Amino acid sequence: PVSLEIMTLQSLLDFNQSLAAIQRYHTLTLRYIVPTFFDRRVRKSDEIRAQLAVHFGARLCEPIRYNVRLSEAPGYGQTIFEYAPHSPGADDYRSLAERVLSDG
Secondary structure: OEEOOHHHHHHHHHHHHHHHHHOOOOOOOOOOEOEEOEOOOOHHHHHHHHHHHHHHHHHEOOOOEOOHHHHHHHHHOOOHHHHOOOOHHHHHHHHHHHHHHHHO
8 A cells, every 4th residue: 555645655666676675585576556545636646646657557556545434434443344335435445356356
């Protein structure tokens, strides 16, 4: 998961360099980049997502949209599927799960 913030993007690029160094000794694969806190009202969300697409291509998943229900669910000790199963956040996580399952 990667929040769509400038500092997070830089941290992810640094992490990716560290991962490349580790891959010389161990088999590790970064399979998915999941953008979170996506807000269509804020231009930076699209800009950072575009930068992620440049750097990570097909590993970039569809974003998880910002949704207050996602923040509320843990406070009630529930998953988003229990708390607000028809919310945009639940839809986004459902789509992500389907992608992961279909990739095997």
